[in-house]
Amino acid sequence: MSKVKIARKSISLDMTAMCDMAFLLLTFFILTAKFKADDPVVVDTPASISDVKLPDKDIMTIAIDKQNRVYFGIDGQFDREKMLEYVAGKYKVGFTQEEIKQFSLLSSFGLPIGNLRQLLGTKDKAKFPQMGIPCDSAQNELTDWVAYARYANPKLRITIKGDVNASYETVGKVISTLQDQNINKFNLITNMKAKPKVL
């Protein structure tokens, strides 16, 4: 009664190489990942079929939330400091060194310049109530922010990030503020939507 013996092969394989590679990729993606800045406002952008990607650098974002409050932000800490210096000079607001430092860390803000120091003094900035930047024809601070931001960084690309339910009244005001400064080209930030196949 001889049995045919099947050679038992070990199924465990050497995973060292695979592990090396996986961690290499992991390190790469962790280092290149850019985390979303903590915006003070949640904006639900409308969808469009446009698939142009926004560049990473030199971006000015004018956000409009569903309560029609306008927020403003640019990227680059150094540019933010420069912009604040110019605006402070115009509105004669004195900022301390610490406040300028705090401001350079803000990704965006939505306050009249008179209330800005209060925000910079508080620790928990996310909870601070922000009423939006005035952009009426009577008092238009947005136009100064835009002008001085472009002065600080002329390469800025202007984007408008509006909420689905923002009214056209506010959006129109923002657009005409830009047009008054001869900015006729800007980007609207949208979500992705599939292109309809049948027309």
Place this chain on the structure above:
Amino acid sequence: MADIDTGGGKKVSTKVDMTPMVDLAFLLVTFFMLTTTFSKPQTMEVNMPDKTDKNETMKVAKSRTTTLILAENDKIYYYTDPENPDIQLTNFSESGLRKVLLNKVKTIKEPIVIIKAKKESKYKNLVDCIDEMAITGIRIYALVDITPSDLELLEKAPF
């Protein structure tokens, strides 16, 4: 009996089972890959006419233009001839605005669309409207401020 390793030689295997480690590593790789590529927002480029340039008034045939007025509650009014407007109503559904625009594309060579938004309309309406231009392939369109005569026209509209 001599074959049995009693451990006196202290030969402990240095092999570690790396399967869970690799699993975890790939899970994280996938996570970071997806978050980096999908976090970039899409944009839509808008070019506005130059306000300061007064000479840039373009004479076009009235029949080529269509005026869309975005109103409250996702309503769109549209008319062709600005001097003798035959105002009509449509909506953002596929059989609404898109059909109207596709008709224009088919019947008129290079149609021009003028978008006017009422204050009560939503930002979404504007984006949807510009998006429809891209979908239907209308290349010339302009965003224009609404005039009092347009508002008057809407008042008089039967719907």
